[in-house]
Each structure stands twice: as C-alpha cells, then as structure tokens.
Amino acid sequence: MNISFNKPPYTGNEEQYVLKSMRSDKISGNGEYTQKVEKWFEKELLCKKALLSTSCTHALEMAAILLDIKDGDEVIMPSYTFVSSANAFVLRGAKIVFVDIRPDTMNIDETKIEAAITHKTKVIVPVHYAGIACEMDTIMNIADRHKLFVVEDAAQGMMSTYKGKALGTIGHMGAYSFHETKNYTSAGEGGLLIINDDTFTEKAEIIREKGTNRALFFQGKVDKYSWVNIGSSYLLSDVSAAYLWGQLENTDTINSNRLASWNLYHNGLKELEEKGFFELPKVPAKTVHNGHIFYLKVKDLGTRTEILDYLKVQGINAIFHYVPLHSSEAGRKFARFNGDDIYTTKESNRLLRLPMYYALLKSEIDFVVKAIHDFYTYKEVSK
Numbered sequence: 001m002n003i004s005f006n007k008p009p010y011t012g013n014e015e016q017y018v019l020k021s022m023r024s025d026k027i028s029g030n031g032e033y034t035q036k037v038e039k040w041f042e043k044e045l046l047c048k049k050a051l052l053s054t055s056c057t058h059a060l061e062m063a064a065i066l067l068d069i070k071d072g073d074e075v076i077m078p079s080y081t082f083v084s085s086a087n088a089f090v091l092r093g094a095k096i097v098f099v100d101i102r103p104d105t106m107n108i109d110e111t112k113i114e115a116a117i118t119h120k121t122k123v124i125v126p127v128h129y130a131g132i133a134c135e136m137d138t139i140m141n142i143a144d145r146h147k148l149f150v151v152e153d154a155a156q157g158m159m160s161t162y163k164g165k166a167l168g169t170i171g172h173m174g175a176y177s178f179h180e181t182k183n184y185t186s187a188g189e190g191g192l193l194i195i196n197d198d199t200f201t202e203k204a205e206i207i208r209e210k211g212t213n214r215a216l217f218f219q220g221k222v223d224k225y226s227w228v229n230i231g232s233s234y235l236l237s238d239v240s241a242a243y244l245w246g247q248l249e250n251t252d253t254i255n256s257n258r259l260a261s262w263n264l265y266h267n268g269l270k271e272l273e274e275k276g277f278f279e280l281p282k283v284p285a286k287t288v289h290n291g292h293i294f295y296l297k298v299k300d301l302g303t304r305t306e307i308l309d310y311l312k313v314q315g316i317n318a319i320f321h322y323v324p325l326h327s328s329e330a331g332r333k334f335a336r337f338n339g340d341d342i343y344t345t346k347e348s349n350r351l352l353r354l355p356m357y358y359a360l361l362k363s364e365i366d367f368v369v370k371a372i373h374d375f376y377t378y379k380e381v382s383k
C-alpha cells in the first residue's frame with residue numbers, strides 16, 4: 001500500500017477545455033474561459049466581482065495594494081497560517097500582529113482581536129482553516145466599530161459557508177487558491193480575488209494589469225490605455241482558466257466526494273476520540289465545510305512524531321502542518337504576538353493531517369483508519 005497525501009483534483013473534463021483554449025487565438029489572461037469562470041463565481045458566490053489571479057498569494061497582494069497599506073500599518077491575523085496571509089501585507093510595509101487561535105477550529109480567536117487593535121490597525125485577516133469558517137459575525141462587528149477592513153483568506157474555503165454565505169464573500173474582500181493542493185485547481189497554480197465592495201473593482205482590474213487601464217480599454221470605457229497606478233502581472237492564463245472550468249462543472253461531485261471521505265474518517269476514528277486518544281476537527285453550528293483537511297490532534301509533539309513514523313512504515317503519507325509564523329525568522333522580524341500564546345504553538349504541535357483528496361478510495365481510508373487503531377492498540381498493550 002502507498003497512499004499519497006494529496007493528488008491534484010482531476011475529473012476528466014479539463015482536457016477538452018484546455019485543448020480548446022490552446023487552439024484559440026487568445027491564451028493569455030482575460031479570454032473566453034476567464035470570463036466564463038469569473039461569471040460563474042459572481043453568480044454562485046453572489047459577490048460584486050470575481051477576478052482570477054495567478055495565485056491566492058497574488059490575490060492577497062492585490063488586496064493589500066487596494067487597501068493602500070503603508071509603512072507602519074498594522075494587520076491582525078492568526079499566527080497559525082500560511083506565510084502568504086502575512087507576507088502580502090509585509091510587502092507593503094505593514095507590521096503583522098498575531099493573536100491566538102481557538103483550539104476547537106484552529107481559527108483566529110475572535111475574542112482576542114479587540115485587545116490587539118491600535119490606532120495603526122487597518123485590516124483583520126481571518127483565515128478559514130481546513131475550510132471551516134471563522135466566527136465572522138463577531139469579526140465584522142469589531143471591524144465596523146473600529147472602521148477596519150476585513151480580508152478573508154479563504155484559500156481553503158471554496159464551497160464552505162458561514163450562516164449560508166460563501167466564505168470570501170463576507171469581508172470587504174476574500175481570496176481563494178487553486179493550487180494543486182486545494183479542492184479545485186487551475187492546472188497547479190491560480191487564485192481568485194473576491195470583491196464585495198464595488199468601489200474596489202475598477203482599481204483591482206488596474207492593479208491586475210500591471211497598473212494600466214487595459215481592462216477598461218477592452219471594455220470600451222477609455223480610448224487608449226496607459227499607466228495609471230502601481231500594479232503587477234496578476235492575470236491568470238486562459239489555458240489555466242480552461243482547466244478550472246472543467247472542475248467548476250463538477251463542483252458538486254468533487255465536494256460530495258471529499259465530504260464522504262471526511263465522514264468515513266470521522267466515523268472510523270470517533271471511538272478512539274471518545275476514549276481520549278486524540279481530538280477530531282469540530283465544525284461549529286451554522287457553518288458548512290468542504291472536507292478540505294482531515295486532521296487529528298494527538299497528545300503531544302512526541303506522539304505525533306511516533307504516529308507519523310508508524311504510518312510512514314505502513315505506506316501512509318500523513319503530514320503535519322503550519323509552524324506558527326511568530327516563531328519563524330521572518331515572523332520575528334515583521335510581526336509581534338499580542339496577548340499570550342496559549343493554543344497556537346501547543347495545538348499546532350499536536351496536529352497531523354491524513355491523506356485527503358478527490359477520489360481517495362474507501363479501501364484506502366479503511367486502511368488508514370485501521371493503522372491508527374493498530375497504533376493505539378499497540379500503545380495500550382505496551383503500557
């Protein structure tokens with residue numbers, strides 16, 4: 001048995017669209033498939049504007065430029081996240097202020113945000129870890145009261161909801177990732193900037209087109225295009241958009257398959273959770289998740305190393321996840337941790353992720369579940 005940790009999602013529909021795009025006269029950005037994909041998102045997410053980008057990292061960079069982040073501005077986020085959530089704002093000169101996470105969801109602890117706000121704070125970045133929603137009503141209420149912007153890092157959150165609203169559509173902006181490790185991919189790399197406040201739309205298109213008003217020119221709104229603002233090359237190739245289109249036609253299939261795998265793991269492991277060996281992911285009321293990650297939180301770091309080694313010998317590629325950013329070299333330079341680190345380090349040290357991807361077989365999940373049972377049976381016997 002050799003069970004990969006991840007396989008890029010692939011439904012079989014992608015090829016025909018990629019070929020069609022390749023054989024067209026326009027394979028750079030903003031072609032036929034880009035338009036189709038962006039319209040699909042605008043309709044499904046009920047957002048003001050959806051802009052395909054070269055990655056989620058770049059979508060977050062666009063957000064930081066749009067919000068005019070400058071030297072010394074402060075941005076609040078959890079330390080338990082991917083580097084890009086922070087880096088996008090650090091690139092503009094911001095100082096990152098980390099607050100602790102909630103142990104139940106590994107998401108930012110919304111009750112710790114207000115204490116971290118200073119007169120320099122401009123943005124809150126909730127990260128929906130594992131596609132499980134942050135407590136957005138509380139976060140939006142804090143942002144309203146302090147006149148702050150909210151940029152949702154919903155890289156893992158496509159098809160998830162909070163009180164019926166799609167993740168990424170609740171803050172002023174949101175960002176999705178179509179990297180090969182996410183639930184949907186645009187041929188390996190790609191992202192989406194979701195704009196929920198229409199005042200940002202025109203400027204966003206300028207930033208995505210190297211700081212020019214080229215998009216307005218093609219829409220016939222200006223008679224020549226020129227350099228109007230800072231920007232970069234953030235437009236996704238139409239061939240990549242074509243690949244993603246093949247998956248958007250199958251979102252229900254992909255989503256229900258992942259949820260079925262997630263539920264198989266959960267049912268197979270809940271008995272061991274009840275015995276107190278580890279904790280399984282918690283999904284808060286009024287949120288719907290997308291089966292992006294299935295994790296266990298075992299007793300401690302030592303147990304995690306033991307179980308990862310044990311699974312490896314069985315041919316199972318389980319892995320751990322983020323090293324908290326505040327403990328990293330760049331984190332120490334560009335950020336500070338506000339309040340106490342009660343859960344961030346402790347909970348991240350004991351978290352491990354099991355193989356999870358579209359079309360993972362039931363027989364493979366059964367094998368993983370049995371290996372974990374065996375590991376704990378052996379531990380019990382040898383006590």
Ligand SMILES: *Cc1c(COP(=O)(O)O)cnc(C)c1O
Pocket residue numbers: 054055056057058081082084085127153155156176177178179189190191
């Ligand atoms: C994957 C991920 C990103 C980065 O996505 P890219 O498309 O690879 O740039 C950012 N934030 C989080 C939380 C992620 O999981």
